[in-house]
Amino acid sequence: MTVVVRTITRILFPISLVFGGYVIMHGHLTPGGGFQGGAVAASGLAMVLVAFGAKRLAEKKGLLSALESLGGVAFAALGFLGLGLTFFANILARSGGLFGGPVPYGPNPGELNTAGTLPLMNWAVGFKVLAGLGAVVLLFALFGGENDR
């Protein structure tokens, strides 16, 4: 691709990653969550693929695979964490520990340190969606472009 596309990709790629991380991190407070934030970050990955070609990112295939597996296993493990009560029981909420802060009833802006296992599940699903969509786009790019530079 041309210099314009490459320069704009260099500027926008960190921004898209940071915005995706923000959407994932605030998934239990604002609209959004793991799926949406992961898709935002994966769009940055797709932009890099368009601008710089698939060859350079193809070496990172193992990292994407590891991230996908890590996200899936972490999500299932967090589900099994509440198995003493029920499957997917939220045992961390209001426990006072990690993400265990209290929340007053009614409309309020909320705090980051609340909602128990929900933020952890958001991170797990976010990494999973980022790695999954990134792998799909990478495979399409590798299949289509033989002569990209």
Add this chain to the structure above:
Amino acid sequence: MKWWLALAAFCLAAGFLIFGAVALRPFGEPRYREMDEYFIRFSQAELAANNVVTAIVFDYRGYDTLGEATVLFTAVTGVALILRRLKK
């Protein structure tokens, strides 16, 4: 013959959709609302989550989300299976 059949199918489907659009209940007044009121009332008390949608997706219906993640995994596996290089 084929033409009449297509027209009849079109009229049937269009009539069904128009009936469905006209016979909708007024906005904001569903027939059964116990579930909605339970989620809105207790999601802050039980899960300490301000975002009710996330509370439903990741906790009340977490099993459904597990299946959704499995669907994503299956999609990635299918793409990788179809688009692999057959010979190096």
